[in-house]
Amino acid sequence: xxxxxxxxxxxxxxxxxxxxxxxxxxxxxxxxxxxxxxxxxxxxxxxxxxxxxxxxxxxxxxxxxxxxxxxxxxxxxxxxxxxxxxxxxxxxxxxxxxxxxxxxxxxxxxxxxxxxxxxxxxxxxxxxxxxxxxxxxxxxxxxxxxxxxxxxxxxxxxxxxxxxxxxxxxxxxxxxxxxxxxxxxxxxxxxxxxxxxxxxxxxxxxxxxxxxxxxxxxxxxxxxxxxxxxxxxxxxxxxxxxxxxxxxxxxxxxxxxxxxxxxxxxxxxxxxxxxxxxxxxxxxxxxxxxxxxxxxxxxxxxxxxxxxxxxxxxxxxxxxxxxxxxxxxxxxxxxxxxxxxxxxxxxxxxxxxxxxxxxxxxxxxxxxxxxxxxxxxxxxxxxxxxxxxxxxxxxxxxxxxxxxxxxxxxxxxxxxxxxxxxxxxxxxxxxxxxxxxxxxxxxxxxxxxxxxx
Amino acid sequence: xxxxxxxxxxxxxxxxxxxxxxxxxxxxxxxxxxxxxxxxxxxxxxxxxxxxxxxxxxxxxxxxxxxxxxxxxxxxxxxxxxxxxxxxxxxxxxxxxxxxxxxxxxxxxxxxxxxxxxxxxxxxxxxxxxxxxxxxxxxxxxxxxxxxxxxxxxxxxxxxxxxxxxxxxxxx
Numbered sequence: 001x002x003x004x005x006x007x008x009x010x011x012x013x014x015x016x017x018x019x020x021x022x023x024x025x026x027x028x029x030x031x032x033x034x035x036x037x038x039x040x041x042x043x044x045x046x047x048x049x050x051x052x053x054x055x056x057x058x059x060x061x062x063x064x065x066x067x068x069x070x071x072x073x074x075x076x077x078x079x080x081x082x083x084x085x086x087x088x089x090x091x092x093x094x095x096x097x098x099x100x101x102x103x104x105x106x107x108x109x110x111x112x113x114x115x116x117x118x119x120x121x122x123x124x125x126x127x128x129x130x131x132x133x134x135x136x137x138x139x140x141x142x143x144x145x146x147x148x149x150x151x152x153x154x155x156x157x158x159x160x161x162x163x164x165x166x167x168x169x170x171x172x173x174x175x176x177x178x179x180x181x182x183x184x185x186x187x188x189x190x191x192x193x194x195x196x197x198x199x200x201x202x203x204x205x206x207x208x209x210x211x212x213x214x215x216x217x218x219x220x221x222x223x224x225x226x227x228x229x230x231x232x233x234x235x236x237x238x239x240x241x242x243x244x245x246x247x248x249x250x251x252x253x254x255x256x257x258x259x260x261x262x263x264x265x266x267x268x269x270x271x272x273x274x275x276x277x278x279x280x281x282x283x284x285x286x287x288x289x290x291x292x293x294x295x296x297x298x299x300x301x302x303x304x305x306x307x308x309x310x311x312x313x314x315x316x317x318x319x320x321x322x323x324x325x326x327x328x329x330x331x332x333x334x335x336x337x338x339x340x341x342x343x344x345x346x347x348x349x350x351x352x353x354x355x356x357x358x359x360x361x362x363x364x365x366x367x368x369x370x371x372x373x374x375x376x377x378x379x380x381x382x383x384x385x386x387x388x389x390x391x392x393x394x395x396x397x398x399x400x401x402x403x404x405x406x407x408x409x410x411x412x413x414x415x416x417x418x419x420x421x422x423x424x425x426x427x428x429x430x431x432x433x434x435x436x437x438x439x440x441x442x443x444x445x446x447x448x449x450x451x452x453x
Numbered sequence: 454x455x456x457x458x459x460x461x462x463x464x465x466x467x468x469x470x471x472x473x474x475x476x477x478x479x480x481x482x483x484x485x486x487x488x489x490x491x492x493x494x495x496x497x498x499x500x501x502x503x504x505x506x507x508x509x510x511x512x513x514x515x516x517x518x519x520x521x522x523x524x525x526x527x528x529x530x531x532x533x534x535x536x537x538x539x540x541x542x543x544x545x546x547x548x549x550x551x552x553x554x555x556x557x558x559x560x561x562x563x564x565x566x567x568x569x570x571x572x573x574x575x576x577x578x579x580x581x582x583x584x585x586x587x588x589x590x591x592x593x594x595x596x597x598x599x600x601x602x603x604x605x606x607x608x609x610x611x612x613x614x615x616x617x618x619x620x621x622x623x624x625x
Binding site: 032034035081084085087095096097098099102103172173175177178179182185186189243244248250251252253254257258260261265266268269272273275276277278279280281282355356357358359360361362363370375377 | 457458461462465466468470471472475476477493495505506508509510512514530531532533534535536537538539540541543603604606607610611612613614615616617619620621622623624625
């Protein structure tokens with residue numbers, strides 16, 4: 001067996017083992033498009049090196065063709081990685097570029113050019129090899145200068161793009177505040193691409209030695225380089241396997257996010273903006289007096305700011321839902337119920353409910369941001385539906401909070417809802433009496449203030 | 454129409470991809486990128502009680518003004534807006550700036566919008582964040598600004614938990 005066959009068998013064996021690992025462990029659990037592509041390439045490389053190892057291919061042009069064919073999978077991997085980093089793969093395979101590339105248009109242009117440059121360089125190398133055949137597979141044999149041109153044409157672009165990709169992976173992994181898993185993942189891919197770049201450089205040096213180095217001492221050096229190449233190939237494959245096997249599942253799936261955006265957010269924005277428009281344009285004219293009385297009654301009973309806000313939000317909702325004008329036509333019990341159901345869906349998911357938040361005002365970082373749970377609208381929707389919609393039976397068996405009684409009394413007084421219904425619903429308990437007392441005091445106080453003005 | 458992935462690229466350009474951010478951070482980053490000064494004025498109802506009523510009657514929630522010679526954009530929103538609507542309104546107006554809607558050449562804006570379904574318009578000199586040019590049809594420009602606002606809200610809340618941000622660090 002010649003040295004070339006021995007080297008081909010080593011590389012073919014490494015590729016075949018890697019293919020088996022991909023097939024048995026990676027593909028079933030992490031079948032990304034890249035891992036499928038890499039597995040196909042590994043199989044192809046293993047077959048090619050296997051063929052070279054088993055059949056002694058001597059003869060200039062045949063050797064050139066086999067040498068090019070064995071290099072092709074690596075070229076394809078580099079091209080795929082560059083395109084993936086630039087977000088240039090077809091949309092079916094993923095369109096987003098790596099974060100550092102998105103910020104640098106010149107880098108994206110450079111990476112997108114990889115497939116074309118690599119294919120052209122391989123094509124040129126093939127032409128050079130076919131015109132001036134050289135012993136490409138007889139690894140220790142002296143070679144003519146054309147062999148270095150052939151190798152240089154293939155390896156220079158491959159090494160350059162693999163090196164750039166390695167740097168981009170490092171930049172992506174280095175981003176501040178990134179989850180550790182992404183850091184290790186990108187680092188692993190960076191090591192893999194750095195190995196490919198190193199093999200390209202090593203291969204070119206190897207070709208140079210074959211062209212210019214004298215017989216004595218050459219073989220020892222070339223054997224060392226061959227061992228180095230095999231080691232780099234093993235490290236490269238291990239690095240890619242590690243990178244691909246590091247999995248991370250985002251806390252929120254893209255489909256759920258889309259549903260939230262088109263469902264809950266759209267419904268809540270529309271509901272709240274219509275309500276604001278109705279109130280601001282003066283459509284719900286019974287509201288102004290009732291809301292002042294509710295706020296005052298809450299203050300008199302010493303309720304917290306958040307409970308007062310809930311009471312205010314509820315009386316606004318009841319007023320708008322009960323207003324017959326056209327400005328309030330969008331704020332219906334049906335719309336309120338739909339929004340409430342969307343909110344309940346979010347609240348069932350603890351992670352999501354804690355993450356979705358919005359500022360309480362512009363440049364108001366001192367205030368706690370609002371969440372679906374903490375925003376007054378959630379409780380207000382439930383309370384308003386119970387007051388307005390006669391068909392709704394309260395699911396909660398607990399006694400309603402005092403702010404709810406105050407709103408009910410105020411809404412009944414302003415003829416927004418039927419007073420008899422309120423009496424039945426609240427069963428004239430002690431909370432009801434306390435609410436009536438607070439509301440009456442608030443009204444008297446407001447009347448006195450108005451008379452004084 | 455703008456996709457969540459395309460918006461994530463815009464965030465990456467602003468240096469906000471994978472980070473939790475507030476609308477203020479988005480506004481500052483956008484202003485720096487476009488090289489303009491963006492001022493957001495939340496007007497309390499007690500200062501100018503008519504603003505809310507006038508905006509509500511016109512069916513609008515906020516107002517964006519842009520002065521090209523002064524490199525200045527100003528957003529006016531009433532302080533009485535509910536917090537979520539206030540946030541989305543400001544993000545919506547910032548979305549118009551990102552899309553370059555205010556850079557549309559007035560001479561080109563007379564294109565019949567009914568005929569030009571997804572046609573875009575050329576721009577005057579000026580910088581924009583979006584890859585494509587603004588739509589000729591105003592309703593589409595508004596829809597896209599709404600999309601930008603909702604994408605920005607979720608991206609800001611989720612940071613690197615956003616599936617789209619995650620895609621930018623896991624390209625293979």
